[in-house]
Amino acid sequence: MEKTIHGRPYIETKKGPILTPCAPNGVLARLGDKWTILVMSILALDPARALRFSEIKNGIPDISQRMLTLTLRNLERDGLVTRHYFAEVPPRVEYELTPMGKTMLPALEGFTGWIRDNWQAIEQARQRFDRAGRS
Amino acid sequence: MEKTIHGRPYIETKKGPILTPCAPNGVLARLGDKWTILVMSILALDPARALRFSEIKNGIPDISQRMLTLTLRNLERDGLVTRHYFAEVPPRVEYELTPMGKTMLPALEGFTGWIRDNWQAIEQARQRFDRAGRS
DNA sequence: TCCATGCGTTACCTCCAGGTAACCGGCAGA
DNA sequence: TCTGCCGGTTACCTGGAGGTAACGCATGGA
Numbered sequence: 001m002e003k004t005i006h007g008r009p010y011i012e013t014k015k016g017p018i019l020t021p022c023a024p025n026g027v028l029a030r031l032g033d034k035w036t037i038l039v040m041s042i043l044a045l046d047p048a049r050a051l052r053f054s055e056i057k058n059g060i061p062d063i064s065q066r067m068l069t070l071t072l073r074n075l076e077r078d079g080l081v082t083r084h085y086f087a088e089v090p091p092r093v094e095y096e097l098t099p100m101g102k103t104m105l106p107a108l109e110g111f112t113g114w115i116r117d118n119w120q121a122i123e124q125a126r127q128r129f130d131r132a133g134r135s
Numbered sequence: 136m137e138k139t140i141h142g143r144p145y146i147e148t149k150k151g152p153i154l155t156p157c158a159p160n161g162v163l164a165r166l167g168d169k170w171t172i173l174v175m176s177i178l179a180l181d182p183a184r185a186l187r188f189s190e191i192k193n194g195i196p197d198i199s200q201r202m203l204t205l206t207l208r209n210l211e212r213d214g215l216v217t218r219h220y221f222a223e224v225p226p227r228v229e230y231e232l233t234p235m236g237k238t239m240l241p242a243l244e245g246f247t248g249w250i251r252d253n254w255q256a257i258e259q260a261r262q263r264f265d266r267a268g269r270s
Numbered sequence: 271t272c273c274a275t276g277c278g279t280t281a282c283c284t285c286c287a288g289g290t291a292a293c294c295g296g297c298a299g300a
Numbered sequence: 301t302c303t304g305c306c307g308g309t310t311a312c313c314t315g316g317a318g319g320t321a322a323c324g325c326a327t328g329g330a
Contacts, residue, residue, distance in 0.1 A: 005180050005240075008173075008247075015193060017180050018194050019194055019196070021196070024250040028166060028167050029168075031163060032166060032168065033164075033167065034287080037163065041140055045145070045152050052307095057307095059145075060154055061154070064288085066289080066290085066308085066310095067287090067289080068307095069309080070287095077261050078261060079260025079263075079264075089295090090307080091296095091305095091307055100256060100257075103249065103253075106141065107248070110243070110245035110246065111245065112143075112159075113242070118235055119158060122162065126214075128214075129211065168317080187276085188278085189277085199319065201319080202319080223327095225327075226275095226278085226326085227276075227277090
């Protein structure tokens with residue numbers, strides 16, 4: 001009775017299909033936030049190498065110290081990134097993708113390809129729509 | 136000089152790689168919002184058939200009239216959905232995926248598969264992290 | 271006369287992502 | 301003694317996402 005469409009579960013009723021709540025929704029929401037993908041991407045540049053906090057920060061223009069800390073904390077919590085703390089002075093902290101983390105971006109590849117192929121069309125559609133009044 | 140990693144452009148400097156601003160970021164952000172994917176999904180159930188506003192609303196539990204209108208408006212603006220208005224009484228409005236819209240969810244398939252395979256692991260990682268104190 | 275219908279729009283409120291800025295801690299070097 | 305270094309944390313503020321509720325409108329049916 002429960003089927004799925006593109007990975008999303010739904011049920012058929014006489015009144016039509018109804019999408020059922022889907023736990024993995026939150027994962028996409030996390031990805032959609034402002035910095036997460038950027039942090040994952042820079043860690044993925046050389047997955048074998050751990051990066052220091054400051055290296056990540058330098059690699060991502062405009063990210064603030066606070067937002068980088070928060071983003072990394074969330075990724076660590078999700079098991080996508082590991083944090084290594086070295087109690088030196090001044091302190092050194094290194095971040096690295098976990099095995100699971102290393103598989104994430106490649107899985108997204110199909111969709112980033114779609115975006116690459118379509119975002120100009122989207123941009124044009126927006127301009128057409130906005131120009132059409134309907135302000 | 137400009138390379139890409141998983142579709143994301145960056146440049147190499149002596150101080151290390153720097154990710155460059157990436158327009159398509161916004162597309163992912165849109166997808167990450169609360170309702171967009173659900174609306175796309177229900178329209179994709181039978182891509183050949185247009186759905187009425189009320190059919191979509193009934194198919195998505197808990198979505199409010201306002202949020203459905205806003206979400207559809209954005210999708211229309213992005214050229215992913217078309218709106219057909221019939222000046223009957225009471226009015227009838229039908230929504231349908233555009234050709235571009237029809238290609239989006241399949242492109243996302245690889246990633247939804249990754250989520251399906253990994254979200255339990257993510258859930259467990261979160262619980263471990265939270266239980267570990269660091270409140 | 272009154273109401274239900276279908277698709278909005280408007281007004282209003284709350285919450286949180288994200289930004290800015292200052293401070294901390296402990297040691298090294300001037 | 302003062303300053304800089306690194307990685308964080310804290311306090312504070314703002315904008316916008318998203319929720320709730322009510323109103324609008326044209327007509328057909330009771």
